[in-house]
Amino acid sequence: MAEQVIIIGSGPAGYTAAVYAARANLAPLLFSGQEPGGQLTTTTDVENFPGFPNGIQGPELVAAMRAQAERFGTRIVDEAVTAVDFSARPFRVSAPSGDFTAKTVIIATGASAKRLGLDSEKALYGKGVSACATCDGFFFKGKEVIVVGGGDAAMEEANFLTRFATKVTVVVRRDALRASKIMQERAVNNPKVAFLWNTEITDILGADVGHVTGVKLRNTATGEASEMKTDGVFSAIGHEPTTKLFAGQIELDAKGYVVTKNGTSATSVPGVFAGGDVADFRYRQAVTAAGTGCMAALDAEKFLESEAH
């Protein structure tokens, strides 16, 4: 029998959708995906989620959301969905453990950190190239590292890494930061953080010795090339939506985000809804993801009711 609702994704959007759908007696089935818990699992202090005046650790916050979803009867499958078929109803969702069908689907697959896109970055991943400062900062005790990017995530990583590294150089492509005032100030006032403006990384060195030894840089204003020694490269250059699975099935915008209609969570396919970063290039906050995840569950509930009549 077809499920009432399948939720794909397990960040704040997915779990909030699950809490709402479960409390509406829809017995949601949730697939936790490639990176269960999503982006919150690689952050440290979350200081802007309402209700936690002293902040909360990202992994703890998302674990609490999972527990709350389970409390109301959400069934969680710790697998990544491999394919979907929205061309016929009930919709089909395929995972390693089998094929599932559902009357409604909520897409909450979020976004993942963009990579620099260099071959040397791939070759040295886990050997000085890292996508998770909170996981790997520890390995850079007494070393020098580079953080690439000019947004909040880059500032947070730079500040965090100064707990371990003797020096953190932030490589910024432009001559200004995108980050919020408070995050900028923390980084700029941190004596261990230095900035390299108008600069991009063209190559990461060290593949021959099996760990990062330095980077090749290019000045984006003058074109001048240089090299710099470093032990680690952390990139925080933004995110891309996790929507490969849905290409050709629902409408995506030019950047790959799910298109939702008129301030609702409805996608181009009736019965398929989206919440969280997968449909949000603008705000991308844990709290907005939770909010739009809630919207998706309410929209799915209303859709099921209208179908029943």
Place this chain on the structure above:
Amino acid sequence: MSEVIATDATFEKEVLQASEPVLVDFWAPWCGPCRIIGPIVEKLAGEFAGKVKVAKLNVDENPVTAQKYGVMSIPTLIIYKGGQAVEQMVGVQQEAALREKLAAFG
């Protein structure tokens, strides 16, 4: 519990000299993704009991071994066979994919 706790002091005996293949989970308490892979590794330890030995190594408390095997990112999983590291996986692994890997060694 079917997992073994490996340390810098016991690594040689528990892992390198083990007669069966050994999967080592390099982790730390402050690593979010490690908490995700932890239960997966624990489950597989039960499934492969007697075929593949599964060990956990806290890199915070055992930096020597982590450094020796070039672990600079966690979670990292390394499969050892006959004292040699034969497979290294960085980041969260899917349960099914990891089961397949272990089945090839077990």
